[in-house]
Amino acid sequence: MDKIIVNGGHTRLTGQIEIEGAKNAVLPLLAATILPSEGETVLNNVPILSDVYTMNAVVKHLNIPLVFDENEKRVVTQAATDIAIEAPYEYVSQMRASIVVLGPILARNGHARVSMPGGCTIGSRPIDLHIRGLQAMGAEITQNGGFIEAKADELHGAHFYMDFPSVGATQNIMMAATLAKGTMILENAAREPEIVDLANLLNKMGANVKGAGTDTIIIKGVAQMHGAQHNVVQDRIEAGTFMVAAAITQGNVLILDAVREHNRPLLSKLSEMGVDIIQEEDGIRIIGPKTLKPVTVKTLPHPGFPTDMQAQMTVAQAIAEGESIMIETVFENRFQHLEEMRRMGLFVDISRNTALIQGGGSLSGAEVRSTDLRASAALILLGMVAEGTTTVGNLQHLDRGYYQFHEKLASLGADIKRINDKETAYV
Numbered sequence: 017m018d019k020i021i022v023n024g025g026h027t028r029l030t031g032q033i034e035i036e037g038a039k040n041a042v043l044p045l046l047a048a049t050i051l052p053s054e055g056e057t058v059l060n061n062v063p064i065l066s067d068v069y070t071m072n073a074v075v076k077h078l079n080i081p082l083v084f085d086e087n088e089k090r091v092v093t094q095a096a097t098d099i100a101i102e103a104p105y106e107y108v109s110q111m112r113a114s115i116v117v118l119g120p121i122l123a124r125n126g127h128a129r130v131s132m133p134g135g136c137t138i139g140s141r142p143i144d145l146h147i148r149g150l151q152a153m154g155a156e157i158t159q160n161g162g163f164i165e166a167k168a169d170e171l172h173g174a175h176f177y178m179d180f181p182s183v184g185a186t187q188n189i190m191m192a193a194t195l196a197k198g199t200m201i202l203e204n205a206a207r208e209p210e211i212v213d214l215a216n217l218l219n220k221m222g223a224n225v226k227g228a229g230t231d232t233i234i235i236k237g238v239a240q241m242h243g244a245q246h247n248v249v250q251d252r253i254e255a256g257t258f259m260v261a262a263a264i265t266q267g268n269v270l271i272l273d274a275v276r277e278h279n280r281p282l283l284s285k286l287s288e289m290g291v292d293i294i295q296e297e298d299g300i301r302i303i304g305p306k307t308l309k310p311v312t313v314k315t316l317p318h319p320g321f322p323t324d325m326q327a328q329m330t331v332a333q334a335i336a337e338g339e340s341i342m343i344e345t346v347f348e349n350r351f352q353h354l355e356e357m358r359r360m361g362l363f364v365d366i367s368r369n370t371a372l373i374q375g376g377g378s379l380s381g382a383e384v385r386s387t388d389l390r391a392s393a394a395l396i397l398l399g400m401v402a403e404g405t406t407t408v409g410n411l412q413h414l415d416r417g418y419y420q421f422h423e424k425l426a427s428l429g430a431d432i433k434r435i436n437d438k439e440t441a442y443v
């Protein structure tokens with residue numbers, strides 16, 4: 017079992033950092049490679065993450081030839097005519113996002129069987145909106161033996177309003193509608209940059225998708241789709257994580273090619289805390305102040321403050337001078353990192369979805385375990401500002417979403433290494 021060991025207390029990050037392609041973009045983009053019936057699809061800027069290997073395995077299992085060239089960070093797939101109908105438990109249980117293959121398999125085959133994803137540590141994560149959207153398009157859906165099975169002789173466009181702008185449901189419905197008969201109007205759709213990235217690839221593949229990035233997406237069905245080339249959009253959550261890392265260490269870090277528009281809510285809160293944010297030609301420079309001011313943050317769907325930055329932001333709140341508030345409205349169980357942070361001296365009162373964080377107290381390194389992906393990054397960040405040594409375990413969560421996280425932090429000046437139980441350093 018690997019661990020990350022951070023010696024903290026005096027870290028000041030400086031330099032510049034490259035950000036990978038987005039995990040949350042590339043997973044649906046890989047699912048979209050199911051849709052073309054001819055040609056080759058080339059995805060560039062693919063991050064090397066365990067979730068990408070899992071999604072690659074799902075796509076290959078569906079009989080789609082796929083090659084991942086890690087040196088080039090490129091995935092190439094070939095359109096297939098005999099797409100399998102089933103995404104098995106073996107893969108879906110490893111990664112909830114694999115549910116987004118349901119729409120594309122159904123669109124290609126008129127029949128799909130995908131293992132039910134189940135909940136995860138951050139919340140129950142139902143898929144009712146995915147199901148209702150596909151039903152509105154004429155799919156018959158049943159659940160049996162842990163699988164969700166969808167059948168439709170012909171999917172048709174419909175008018176569907178989502179109770180909540182679910183990212184995954186928007187992606188599933190968009191992909192199913194690309195090959196449906198007629199026009200699909202999806203209202204209260206998710207507006208995340210990863211939705212726009214998916215729509216861009218679908219349009220390059222010959223689909224007709226308009227309005228992605230707004231709350232109404234209109235998809236006119238086309239008869240068939242073809243392969244295309246696409247660069248995966250930058251990971252705004254990885255970029256945001258490094259922005260917080262610079263802010264909390266009185267650092268001075270240039271986040272290369274960061275997109276202000278994608279991280280507007282985070283940048284606005286960091287600025288409120290006293291962080292200097294400078295737009296430069298080749299990225300966004302973050303300069304952390306001597307002391308951070310406390311701040312109230314509430315997570316919301318995009319363009320609100322992203323839940324995937326909540327844990328990292330609580331680290332900035334933990335060292336801000338005074339009381340900060342964090343309200344988590346997207347997932348019902350996403351404060352587990354705060355329990356671990358208590359072990360490092362954090363004073364926090366948690367009541368339902370609200371955490372009152374007493375910042376500015378003394379923090380000391382401890383042995384902690386990451387409970388989910390963003391919790392792992394947050395614990396490492398806290399380790400950089402706590403006095404002494406912090407050891408973070410359960411790194412399988414980190415590897416789902418961050419490539420060479422410790423090496424990147426070390427390149428900026430952090431005292432950090434990754435070891436396995438036999439104490440062999442990887443750096």
Ligand SMILES: CC(=O)N[C@H]1[C@@H](OP(=O)(O)OP(=O)(O)OC[C@H]2O[C@@H](n3ccc(=O)[nH]c3=O)[C@H](O)[C@@H]2O)O[C@H](CO)[C@@H](O)[C@@H]1O
Nearest residue numbers: 040113141142143144145146181182183184185324346347
């Ligand atoms: C791979 C990927 O892109 N993951 C992101 C995606 O997850 P994911 O697509 O799973 O997140 P959703 O936007 O669907 O979920 C948001 C909320 O909607 C609820 N919900 C969702 C679907 C549904 O059918 N019914 C329902 O009630 C969920 O329980 C949750 O409370 O968006 C989340 C919210 O920004 C991010 O935290 C995840 O990193």
Ligand SMILES: C=C(OP(=O)(O)O)C(=O)O
Nearest residue numbers: 040112113324389390417
């Ligand atoms: C919650 C996340 O991802 P997933 O939806 O893949 O679990 C995340 O990226 O923080």
